[in-house]
Amino acid sequence: MTHKDLQDLVASALAELRQESADSPVPNIVSLQSLGSREVFDEASRLCDADDSLQRELGVRILRELGPQDSEGRRTYSDEAIPLLLEMLKNEIDPGMTRRILQALAFNSAREAISEFTTRANHPDPGVRETIAFQLPSLSTPATLGLVADTVKAMTQDLDPDVRYYALYALFEPEEGLGLDDQERHQLAKQFLRDPDRQIQTYARKILAT
Template sequence: MTSPRDPVDLSKLSTAELLAGALSEVSVADPDEPVPHLVALHARPTREVFDVAVRLVARDNPAERELGVRILRELGDHDVAGRRPFSREGIPLLIERLDREADPRVLGWVISALGYNRAREALGDVLRFVDHPHWRVRFHVATALPSLVDEERIEPHAAKALQLLCRDDEADTRYYALVALIEEASGVEPELITQTLTDLLNDPDEQIRELVAAQLSDGSPKHGPRESP
């Protein structure tokens, strides 16, 4: 007999049970809270789970839409190209959602989901939100862009967008935009990097100043973990 303290084997739960648990998890305001039911859904890349996620994305309740988007974000393992089992069907739906989503929290997850599915075809659509009025949306643009740009040489307008995000009001957005610009993107013009680093020498955020100093001193910055908004 299982005692109340025994861990539940989530893999044995029905999809409906996992969905109920995951909805409760994503409804919590703190995005750093564990989401074990959602993770279990990611490990179940079936047509049933995908179809449920698609239906959720169209719901009136923002929490349900968020759940649908976050299921699509990491549904199944990605291949060498960064695509997941349902990326081909899910990406157009996510791109369409960009113009329809009014909730900034959900919109941020839509942008993140495009990055996690390496939807390079969505680069232009995502760049439209680089100056969105809500910080959460701009943060997700900064973190998603490295997965949306050309791996060999970043598109100039994408590099400029990251430079702009390095001047954002929110320190988390500046930090991840800077990491993307100096560590994750290829082919960024040296002059753009130099100007960006110079602009951030006296940034009010200590971790950003340390990253800038490391880059200027030896060109090999090491960035540590930083909590997501």
């Protein structure tokens, strides 16, 4: 791919972001991620340092899924992308961008950055907390399993129903690997049969029926 081709693709991806809705396809962003080349990584890094917030968002979106994952969940440029994302996160105050950076870290299996998730479990923005409840379990290791489980358990008491739901999902679903046995799952589910949110009530009944 020539430099001009890459710049044209980036311009098309930026246009996608300007018009993006919740369910709209983003083929140009996917194309950039799929290329997985050094040139795309360098361009994403440049975008992450831009003054324009939309360009920074595109840079983070590219890094989130740039190239294939290995058996440990790391991507081709994860070792370089993770420090860059952490530096962005350090100074970020916008909740939307904070969510995107955390998602990008999780999609690069940044287990070394787990404290960036656990220390934000009480973030004032519910979208950030929802992202943490959803992504945190994927970053656990045998050494951090207790910390992750305790953090997620605390998030089941969140005032936001979406945060509670994702925290419960992480604890209830065995594939999430947070170590609850059937008895513990059932005891926890009973506590949410009268949750104010009907989706959570339904989910708790489903767990008790299994």
